[in-house]
Amino acid sequence: MMTDRTGRRDTLVGLAALLLLLVAAVAWFASPTILYPIGDRLVECQACRIIYFHVPSAWVAYLAFFVVFSASIQVLRTGEPRWDAIARSSAEVGLVFTTLALITGSLWGKPIWGTWWAWDARMTTTLILWFIYLAYLMLRSYVEDERRAARYSAVLGILGFVDVPINYLSVTWWRTLHPEIAIVRPEGPAMPPFMVQILALSLLAFTLLYMYLLLRRVGLERTAQRLRAAQLGVAGQGA
Amino acid sequence: MFAGNGIYLLVAFVATVLVLAGYVWSLSSRARDLRRDAERAERDRPLR
Numbered sequence: 508m509m510t511d512r513t514g515r516r517d518t519l520v521g522l523a524a525l526l527l528l529l530v531a532a533v534a535w536f537a538s539p540t541i542l543y544p545i546g547d548r549l550v551e552c553q554a555c556r557i558i559y560f561h562v563p564s565a566w567v568a569y570l571a572f573f574v575v576f577s578a579s580i581q582v583l584r585t586g587e588p589r590w591d592a593i594a595r596s597s598a599e600v601g602l603v604f605t606t607l608a609l610i611t612g613s614l615w616g617k618p619i620w621g622t623w624w625a626w627d628a629r630m631t632t633t634l635i636l637w638f639i640y641l642a643y644l645m646l647r648s649y650v651e652d653e654r655r656a657a658r659y660s661a662v663l664g665i666l667g668f669v670d671v672p673i674n675y676l677s678v679t680w681w682r683t684l685h686p687e688i689a690i691v692r693p694e695g696p697a698m699p700p701f702m703v704q705i706l707a708l709s710l711l712a713f714t715l716l717y718m719y720l721l722l723r724r725v726g727l728e729r730t731a732q733r734l735r736a737a738q739l740g741v742a743g744q745g746a
Numbered sequence: 747m748f749a750g751n752g753i754y755l756l757v758a759f760v761a762t763v764l765v766l767a768g769y770v771w772s773l774s775s776r777a778r779d780l781r782r783d784a785e786r787a788e789r790d791r792p793l794r
Binding site for chain 2: 553
């Protein structure tokens with residue numbers, strides 16, 4: 508059962524995430540106009556502010572799938588249901604943020620590149636990532652035996668993570684519409700300081716939001732385990 | 747701000763808020779249903 512302490516912790520993380528998101532949202536709209544290079548000139552680009560929530564969505568998706576990867580290793584190593592609950596929950600939250608990255612990326616691409624979608628390396632590998640974790644969740648639903656479902660999906664959670672570094676490095680490995688890595692570079696970020704500051708704030712806000720959603724989703728798994736235990740008539744079971 | 751290509755910013759922002767709010771609502775709704783089912787199952791469990 509969700510204890511009062513757990514509930515209070517979740518609420519606190521949720522409130523902190525909401526507060527930080529509100530501050531970040533004010534910064535997104537109040538920030539100076541972004542100048543985007545088209546050919547040899549810089550043009551004012553309002554839609555480029557989408558970067559402030561498109562990049563954090565993709566970052567949180569990477570983080571979520573790293574958690575799936577790590578928890579999946581633990582599932583295979585220990586077989587403990589709590590790791591399975593974390594992996595399953597993080598996969599679902601990661602899928603939501605990957606969806607957001609795809610939607611916001613498409614809405615940014617239209618005014619900048621003149622198309623909603625292009626089969627460039629970054630976009631294609633992001634779509635593959637989305638399908639991998641959709642398959643992960645479908646696998647969970649179709650295999651009835653909980654232990655087998657946990658093992659099968661742990662293998663997929665480990666193998667599927669291979670797409671994350673490919674996705675991140677795709678802009679340097681192939682010619683793509685996406686700009687090259689602009690933030691984490693040895694020579695420093697390739698953008699004005701105000702953009703770096705707002706992006707850092709947004710990253711923090713989205714990471715807190717991920718933590719809140721993960722805690723809520725893991726709580727759901729615990730209740731589901733409690734329900735299964737009660738249905739089996741076995742006293743004293745739970746996560 | 748929303749003139750020109752700013753409309754894409756507005757649509758992306760609204761879509762982000764809606765997707766996140768929808769997911770939080772779905773979590774709350776599933777939690778409520780599961781808790782109710784778990785309490786009912788525990789209540790109906792025969793005493794040993």
